[in-house]
Amino acid sequence: MAEKLAASVSPQLERCAYFVERKRRFCKMVPARGKRFCGEHGALEEENNRKRIQCPLDSKHTVYEDQLQKHLRKCNSREKPKPVYFARDINAGLKEATGLPEEKQVPIFALSKEELEDLIRKLRKASNDIKSVLKDQTCSHQALQEALNDPKNGDAAFKHLKQQASILGNMERLNLLGPRRCFVEFGAGRGKLSHWVDIALQDAKDVHFLLVERATTRFKVDGKHRKNGFERLQVDIQHLCLNKVPVLVKEKLPAVGIGKHVCGSATDLALRCLVETYANLSDDDRRGGPEAKRLKIERTSRIPTNSPSETCSDSVAENWSPVAGIVIALCCHHRCDWKHYVGREFFTTVGLGVTEFNYFKRMTSWATCGMRERSPLTSTIETESEEHEPHDRSVECSSDSLQGLLTTEERKQIGRLCKLLLDHGRIEYLQQRGYDAVLQYYTDLDVSLENVLLTAVPHQSSLSHSDS
Template sequence: MTPAPGRRFCGEHGQHEEENDRKRIPCPLDPNHTVYEDQLQKHLKKCNSREKPKPVYYVQDINAGLKDVTKIPEEQQVPISSLSKEELQDLIRKLKTASNGISSILKDQTLSHQAFKEVLNDPKNGECAFKHLKQQASILGHMEQLHLLGPGRCFVEFGAGRGKLSHWVDTALQDTENVHFLLVERATTRFKVDGKHRKRDSIFERLQVDIQHLCLNKIPILVKEKLSVVGIGKHLCGVATDLALRCLIESFTTQDDGINEEPSAKRLKSDNTQAGSNNFTDKERSGENVSESYNTVAGIVIALCCHHKCDWKHYVGREFFKKVGLGQVEFNFFQRMSSWATCGMQETISEACSSDVECGAQSSDADEHDQAYNRPECNSDSIQGLLTVEERKQIGHLCKLLIDHGRIEYLQQRGYKAVLQYYTDSTVSLENVLLTAVPNPCSVLQSTA
């Protein structure tokens, strides 16, 4: 800030000037900045720290999960490094027992999309750009395979950041009519790509709100247009995935007076759907014969990330954990142990960090991977040499799989066919698992009968 003519200090530090006859005081809304005392009332009306009116789609904690969660006793909140050999072995035994019957081998479903043909062959793009483009191309390939790219859709991108994923969906749809995009991001974002679409027919709208408080059935465009929703996300970090799933699945069924209550699971005709099964018929993929009044969510396509950031309070798979004899204490250990899947390999982690930096802007993905590597749980000395690097990596992957399977069962119980698969190679991104889900026509028809 530049001092005014004849002044020694700028306005922010004017109170230090002896000859200044105006007094500056800390702002009562944010003491990190000051204001002239005689202009306080005027400042309070425009201060950026003032409480702003909540948008109509803001419903406090609607996607939070449990209202009250009993905190884990301090004696049980211990670092993994402080566990004895017997305690660690007991945790691993519980993990393997709970994972028994869950296929640990995911299909390699690396796909692409025609919209990326030109950019993937453009030598002007560097390695960083290519890695992001390959991931985005595969995500769109899965959306196309599930027949989710079409008219009359509203694509809700959770953790949108700059909005690149929505940008490519719009590019793939080209002149498709009646397509809308909602970009959900709680932080202000620089270098947004939204402006490129203002002259197009597609409607882009940013919702600056935490997913925890987002109620989809109160968003004006969804209320007015009656569009089917497709939830998408690229590297949706930890707890944000659970908040997004609950936002998509329960926004259209949960009443305001029932916030945070767990809805009863829908009964399915068959419980034979497995996390590793991808045998959808064309009608199931396209959503034909599905009552629109029953479910307005046409599909979910989310690239998962950073399981060590999950939280028991918000986790959607609590019922699955309880069913296999596990609880909050075990979840607390497993979500931290999940970071073993992407650590112990410093060169690979460094590569992952560099690959997750958007060209021109810093992506939060890089920070998350970097934090995972620097966590005490990642240090080989922290578990006293009881496990090899490869053993830790396998256990970390098993922790991720168990957490993700809880999400799969949550979706299955609510009438969806849900699948986990590898959508890109681990050399492109260490976080290379994609969750996809589409409505299960059998359970829909049974519920509406």
Template sequence: AEIPVPASPAREPSRFCTAGRCAYFVERKKRFCKMAPAPGRRFCGEHGQQEEENGRKRIPCPLDPKHTVYEDQLQKHLKKCNSREKPKPVYFVQDINAGLQDVAEIPEKRVPLSSLSKEELENLIIKLKKASNGLEFHLKEQILSHQALQEALNDPKNGESAFKHLKQQASILGNMEKLHLLGPGRCFIEFGAGRGKLSHWVDVALQNVEDVQFLLVERATTRFKVDGKHQRRDSIFERLQVDIQHLCLNKVPILEKKKLPVVGMGKHLCGAATDLALRCLVERYAACCDAQNEEPAPKRSRTDQAEVASNSSADNESSKADCKPVAGIVIALCCHHKCDWTHYVGREFFKSVGLGPVEFHCFQRMSSWATCGMRETTNKASASEASEEQTGDTEEHEQAFSKIESGPDTLQGILTVEERKEIGSLCKRLIDHGRIEYLQQRGYKAVLQYYIESAVSLENVLLTAVPSLLFPSVSGNSKYANQFASVEK
């Protein structure tokens, strides 16, 4: 039943080819292929080129050389190959949210931090502190919860990892409720949705609310079992498989049809993805919607013009407040070391404080110093989790820290661990402040705050933004008076 092969040290782990299995030896894995060949054949379809079959030859697929195809069936295969380029969805617009187009601003060579001299590093830190001087970096805590997650938070079956994610989701929903963003007649867009759990809990919180839409933006193709829980008839869930860089919200059919104001949200939206999402919302979608709503005014007589002159300003402000395309933004920030000058929305702020792409690139990498303890904590937590469900809850940003270069500390003797953490945090806040100014310049009241304890997640800063026209000091709308009074404090 087994075909012996010559014994050798390399093949010692698997010396026999099991009958009914492919006879191809996979050198990299030091074992035979486990695929089943066709009746009467020694090799499976993937390794069929190893034997002659009536003169037919197998060749690597030109679209993906990782698999092979019969040469005489190549044209037929190319039409159905999973690696073929698929038609782009209507909302795909190449690099619409990419940002910087002038490659002249991007430095050709990025110098690693380990190659910097002590003097160069000290000069960078001086620039960092000078640029931060006068800016408010002491964030206030806004750790909230939401009734929708109380049952899950009290469930003893949840492990430590699942409990931490639930606490973060509960606080995000609590902050959204405080800003009056959880309401009817809105489209909730979760950027970097992954499993879509944040949208799931928003749906639970809005179970008695009508006319609510959900768009889950994720470039990966994987879907998770959470999608099966979205059964309510009065809410619609739709996944958009597209990179945020190429997403044009104005062309998404549901938004084109219903014209609902949107609420952008994200739980740990890594690095440049935050900048892409902000530009997608306030620079593309909001601007296009405002432009479409600006219709030429009908002609009036001079007496009519005089009659409505006194009321026009107030009416315009009121209508703008009611019809703002982006009702709010709530994003838990993370992975500043994955930011990119090309996509960064705060470039103008950096330039205003005498910084450029070279300094940004250094600060972006130095920002990882703020969470240098994350790696050890994550490894311990993942080792203690036994169930598949809890292991799957590990966020992408947590896995990224294990990929940060390890080895001898090149900064030993220059900076202590505490100094590195302090400088890393300063880099994060400086990058985030550029995002705040970007939003403020476009008519939004933007705030940074701690939304969860650092023991739950070291990436514990939440960015929230709402249209400035909704503030009582501007629009006189008493509905939001209590809401924004607390934000101002």
């Protein structure tokens, strides 16, 4: 069929003569003068005896064998020099905290009724002392009012704007929108959240933005700004050392960690990046003075939880902290990883370990997906297609195996409890390191099923200094 189609059409003038069967058209690349085929398809050139081979760095393209060494020096897939702020696995956590081996990862639908009931019993026991009803902190911000009232925005854009407005509203409530800040957006994507923060700050001075995103991103909006400094850090959060980012080294600015739907273990990596890597700077590193006092962190006793809005203004005004605050919208708990998870100590304290973590993280999908039968014999999980990556197959679960044991509503409640347990481990981690950390709802479920926001500001007592 493809040969008949190729015979019925001809390549465009001064274009490659190779017919691309998958696209049902000729290649549109321009060949060299006097050649019928482009460099990619040059092996088909009748008068050309040179052999083309796959590039060893990327099998998606080919190269002349006699030019391989020259090509490897300039190939776009070659390993590029690491930036100064790259420090391998600096935020990865303990190396010995390995996850559950794949051969021991039994699917949930393969569990017996007794095993599943035992898991749920452990979940409820570990969650007994956790406040399961979160406070509603749905906010808005005037910086987005014009966009929110724009009738040209569709439903999807409107939902994103409402979430961004609430995140900014919560940042304002915690007194985090102000001058002399470096806003670090984790999982920045196009940079829309930083865009609105920049607009909200208006004429604030000494404001910088670091947009952390490991993937290349199209249609970025941060490049349109000229008033404040926007810098993209194309690096995995796992390897990001904020202490070595030039603007932070030079300006000595407190950081505000922000993020809209920071998926799974990326949240844990971001928290460790802020409160362990950056916050543990010595005074000498921060102020250029002699080595002296460090932050006093009360690890032995539980820090009382006061209202963040009450403590933030005092802590920012009277004391300097390397991390002024953290505001991250959480999501995709099924993508968490035990070796990166910051709440391992909490899990151990309540009698849980890597096995329970492995099941609970997959059961979190019950909160946002639900299950419905497609046919009498098969079933699937419905996923929310907002801005998260599709759920892994590891979270799928046969409804037949749960039939008669759990209703759909009970599965949702258990899923929400699993998410709460994982997030509470993060709260405990932050509190032990001197932060007033809180979970709250920041938007309605009809806007996003992932509607929990984590906020943290330095606890006032943790800013007191003692001789080291």
